Each structure stands twice: as structure tokens, then as C-alpha cells.
């Protein structure tokens with residue numbers, strides 16, 4: 465009798481597996497086959513303190529094969545009419561060579577450039593986002609995402625937050641502490657997202673700029689889901705110094721507190737340019753970007769993918785696939801001839817005394833895999849190429865990629 469039941473059980477299970485397994489496989493395949501989109505979410509133009517025309521900047525990124533770009537000027541959206549003195553534009557350029565205006569005219573032609581006044585009163589009109597969109601956007605090929613770098617401060621602490629996919633400018637909200645300042649700005653972002661019924665992403669920028677944030681502060685503001693683990697501006701203290709941890713260490717320190725103590729989701733890591741200079745200066749474009757896996761090239765869908773954590777940051781390494789299933793993280797690196805790759809699986813284990821940001825494992829495979837032991841708060845992967853970064857923001861920089869922390873959801877009651 466028992467045997468019979470067992471046999472029946474096996475048959476039923478087998479049938480169920482036969483029926484449902486292919487479907488589960490199909491669903492997984494669908495997700496894997498979603499395309500990756502490359503974009504930069506932190507970019508400055510003449511609309512604030514960048515030194516080139518917005519159309520020249522957009523043209524640069526589109527030409528380099530980016531799929532999306534967010535122009536994120538300080539406390540302003542690229543809307544309405546804005547004229548700028550030719551002399552001030554010239555002043556922002558360092559060194560010799562053709563002026564920004566000369567290059568602008570050469571690229572787009574005399575008719576495209578709006579000029580008024582003469583001599584020292586000469587002014588050029590900056591193109592607003594809607595005009596940039598009709599010039600550059602192409603379905604499935606390139607889109608612009610409206611953005612602002614909400615640029616706030618508390619005493620000497622710089623609180624800069626990029627809001628992506630917003631529609632109304634958010635003035636800096638101020639606050640009574642670093643944490644309060646951050647919270648007040650994030651609240652405004654959330655309010656707008658709710659009112660407009662669309663996803664608006666907020667990422668905290670360059671936490672080590674003026675050493676503005678501690679890991680504890682980054683951890684405490686749990687409503688912040690994103691921060692810049694890499695920002696290409698050479699002046700943001702990416703590596704820290706003798707008394708301050710680098711951006712990546714801050715990430716682990718904050719995430720260990722969030723998942724371990726606060727039972728909250730960890731921060732996701734963005735990589736961005738924060739480009740300001742387009743005429744040979746050192747705050748140049750093309751150093752850091754994100755790769756986002758979305759259904760198609762659409763601002764809302766890209767934002768949803770970021771919220772899901774379906775993206776990675778890069779300063780040169782490309783991943784064909786990143787997956788986390790059944791407690792296994794698996795990467796597939798797009799190898800380049802003559803280049804080797806080192807993947808570190810980095811995380812923090814449960815328990816007060818655990819090392820923060822420990823290297824759990826290291827691999828030199830193009831398909832590195834890490835199986836969770838079960839005592840991790842979270843694990844993430846960092847891939848470092850043997851190739852030097854072609855335009856480094858710090859000495860000795862190699863090309864890298866950073867995937868998002870995983871393995872934490874069940875610890876905060878969100879399932880896998």
C-alpha cells in the first residue's frame with residue numbers, strides 16, 4: 465500500500481514537472497533574453513556648470529553608442545528659454561583650440577544656432593529638452609531621460625541627489641542635519657512620483673565629495689535605494705584617504721548596517737560620469753555608466769528595471785548575463801582578446817563580529833559562479849579587468865563592473 469502511494473506520488477510529481485517545468489524554463493529564458501541598455505544618468509551642460517551645449521553633449525553620447533542619457537544639471541531642468549553670453553561660454557573652456565561655439569556651428573550648421581546681440585552682448589540660446597528630443601531620439605535606438613541634480617548642502621556637507629524621470633524642478637529642500645537634508649529632498653521626489661503616477665529614481669551622488677557622508681548616515685536613510693559606487697569626476701575622493709573609506713567600502717559598511725541591523729534593503733550601486741568638461745578637460749565623459757536590462761527602451765521601463773535591481777555599473781567591463789537563482793550568483797563576462805578578468809564575490813556575513821565587505825571567493829573564469837552558504841547578509845560581485853581604464857579618474861584605474869547585492873531579501877521578509 466505504502467509502495468503504491470509512493471509510486472503514485474512519483475508519477476504525479478513527474479507529470480507535474482513535465483507540465484510546469486517547461487513553462488518555468490520559458491519564463492526564465494524570457495528574462496534572460498531581455499536586452500541590455502547602456503546609459504549615463506549624471507551629465508552636465510551649459511544649462512548649469514558644464515562647458516558645452518546640450519546638443520553637443522547629447523550628440524557625443526549618442527555617437528558613442530549609448531542608448532539613453534539623462535542631462536542632470538544643478539537645480540534646473542532644461543526647459544524654457546535660456547540665453548547665455550558667448551563670453552561666459554568661452555570662459556568655461558580651458559586651453560586653446562577652437563571655441564565651443566565654433567565647434568557647435570561646425571557640427572550643426574549656422575541655421576541651427578540661435579544668436580542674438582553683438583560683440584560683448586552676443587548671446588546663444590540653449591536648446592531645451594523637447595527640441596533635443598525631436599533632434600536625437602529614435603525609437604529603440606536612443607532616448608533622453610529628464611533629470612535634475614538636486615544640489616543641496618548642510619553646513620560643509622554636499623547633499624547632491626539625481627532625480628531621474630521627473631517633470632517638475634525640485635529646489636533644494638534644506639534640513640537640520642545631513643540625514644534630514646537627504647530625507648527632505650527624497651520626500652519631494654517621492655511626492656512628485658506619486659502625484660504624476662510615474663517612477664522617478666533618486667540616486668545619492670558622490671558620498672565622498674568633501675567627505676560629506678558616513679556609512680551610518682547612508683545606512684540610516686533607508687528610503688534611499690541608490691547611490692553612486694563609481695562617479696567619474698576626479699575630485700570626488702573615490703578611493704577615500706587615510707581616515708575615510710572609499711566609495712565601495714562605504715557601500716559595504718552601509719549595506720551591512722541596513723540588512724543586518726535595520727532589516728532594510730541595501731543600497732544599489734550606480735556608475736556615472738558626472739561629466740562637466742568636453743574640450744579636453746579632466747572632468748570628461750565616458751568613464752562610468754550603467755547597463756539596464758529592460759523590456760524595451762522606454763524611460764518608465766528603465767526606471768522599473770533599476771528599482772528591481774536589474775542593472776550593473778561599469779567602467780569598461782561588459783557582462784552578457786547576471787543571474788541569481790536558487791542561491792547561486794552566475795555571471796557571464798564578455799571577454800576581450802588578450803584581457804583577463806578577476807571576479808570577486810564580496811559580502812558580509814551575519815553576526816556582530818563579521819568582517820564587513822569580505823572577499824568570499826575569487827574567480828578568473830569568464831563564467832564565475834558563487835553559491836551562497838546561507839550565513840551571508842548579502843553578496844555582490846565585482847569584476848576587474850587586466851586592462852587599464854582608457855581615461856582614468858584616478859591613478860592606476862582598471863576597467864570594472866559592479867553587480868547589485870543579492871541574497872538579502874529573505875532576511876528582511878521579502879522572500880528571495
Ligand SMILES: [Zn+2]
Nearest residue numbers: 613624669670
Ligand atoms: Zn554633484
Ligand SMILES: [Zn+2]
Nearest residue numbers: 506508613738
Ligand atoms: Zn554632478
